[in-house]
Amino acid sequence: MTLKPIFPTDLHKDVAELVRDHFLKIPNVDTFLVVNSCARGVAVPESDLDFAVLVKPDTKATEILDIENDWLTYSANQPIINKYKQSSQFAHLHLDIIDGNYKPTIIEIGEPADYFELEIGNQLCYSAIMDKTGSYFLELQNKWLPYYNEDLRLQRLAMLFKAREYDLNHIPIFVQRGLYFQAFDILCKAFQEYLQVLFIANKTYPIAYNKWIKEQVVNLLKKPDLYPKLSPILSISNIESDEIIVKTKSLRELLEGIKIENNNINTSS
Known part of the structure; x- marks a missing residue:
């Protein structure tokens, strides 16, 4: 380019x-x-x-x-x-x-x-x-360019999936303790980490994880159908509720979709 x-x-x-x-x-x-x-x-x-x-x-x-x-x-x-x-x-x-x-x-x-x-x-x-x-x-x-070597890509995906699983598992604990803002903060972190996983899985370098999301998902990744699923994840109407847990489930499902597409990357190591 x-x-x-x-x-x-x-x-x-x-x-x-x-x-x-x-x-x-x-x-x-x-x-x-x-x-x-x-x-x-x-x-x-x-x-x-x-x-x-x-x-x-x-x-x-x-x-x-x-x-x-x-x-x-x-x-x-x-x-x-x-x-x-x-x-x-x-x-x-x-x-x-x-x-x-x-x-x-x-x-x-x-x-x-x-x-x-x-x-x-x-x-x-x-x-x-x-x-x-x-x-x-x-x-x-x-x-x-166009992307780094496959061994490194798979290694990074495995590490990221493992780290993201930790964050997603942590969110319900914070909600149960009434630490809603901390739970939301982790959800925002996990969302950006999801974007990192998404780009690595698609062998595409990102511009940012906190802005230009539509430009990147639609134009760089060529995934216009995915974009409408993203903004609802961070759209919380009542932070002092279980709504964050519902959003966490949606984000987890998106991550699982990437894992399946990449042949269930091994995260046990």
């Missing part, structure tokens, strides 16, 4: 070009990436500016630190950046210097899921390049 950034205002565009020019003068930089809304052409005037600066693979940690410090000094003294930040209370500039070293973590029960698929998706799949495409960026795309 090759994207070109689309900026919602001239000010967004001018700032992006200034930031790009700064980083492309640095020998260690491989590729300058626009990420998130501006990369996908869905930004509005209130949208942030989000960038990822990919450095070359031989760049040392001390060199990355120097690049970060130079950027902080440079950006603090640029009138156009300050003008952008003052243009709206929502105008923020986020910039990450990345090394392309994507490592999956061990997914522990009761703990939040990691950002492994999100980072690869937003940096390598749904990003938009400004100016040149570096050789290291192409190397990373060849390694991680």
